[in-house]
Amino acid sequence: xYDIGLHGVVYQVNKWDxxxxxxxxxLADADYVGPxxxxxxxxxxxxxxxxxxxxxxxxxxxxxxxxxxIWKEKRDRWASVCDDCHSPRFxxxxxxxxxxxxxxxxxxxxxxxxxxxxxxxxxx
Numbered sequence: 001x002y003d004i005g006l007h008g009v010v011y012q013v014n015k016w017d018x019x020x021x022x023x024x025x026x027l028a029d030a031d032y033v034g035p036x037x038x039x040x041x042x043x044x045x046x047x048x049x050x051x052x053x054x055x056x057x058x059x060x061x062x063x064x065x066x067x068x069x070i071w072k073e074k075r076d077r078w079a080s081v082c083d084d085c086h087s088p089r090f091x092x093x094x095x096x097x098x099x100x101x102x103x104x105x106x107x108x109x110x111x112x113x114x115x116x117x118x119x120x121x122x123x124x
Contacts, residue, residue, distance in 0.1 A: 002037060010034035040081050 002008040011034055014020035020033040032039070041049045079091035 007034050011036060035085070043081055 003012065011021075014033050021036070022032075075095060079088065079095065082091035082094070
């Protein structure tokens with residue numbers, strides 16, 4: 001998702017330009033043209049990459065109620081990273097879009113496995 005999104009494209013186009021991504025600077029001191037994976041997922045020097053992760057759909061959780069209290073802290077932390085460069089409305093709208101995408105993808109995922117299961121039962 002990162003590579004095909006705006007941030008990833010900016011990175012891919014500029015990653016070899018030392019003026020845009022000066023790798024000699026510590027991440028906290030860097031003034032990159034766009035965020036790298038590390039900027040968002042290792043913010044503040046944390047090495048727990050999932051701390052700022054947005055992916056919480058594993059183990060059959062794609063239909064989880066993202067408004068449930070268990071997700072509030074993770075969502076607020078994620079939105080705070082976006083707020084470094086974007087408005088709070090930006091993070092809220094993108095979280096909502098992410099929720100809808102994950103819900104749609106979960107439905108398609110289950111539909112696909114049902115088709116595969118039916119084909120297997122039919123001997124295909």
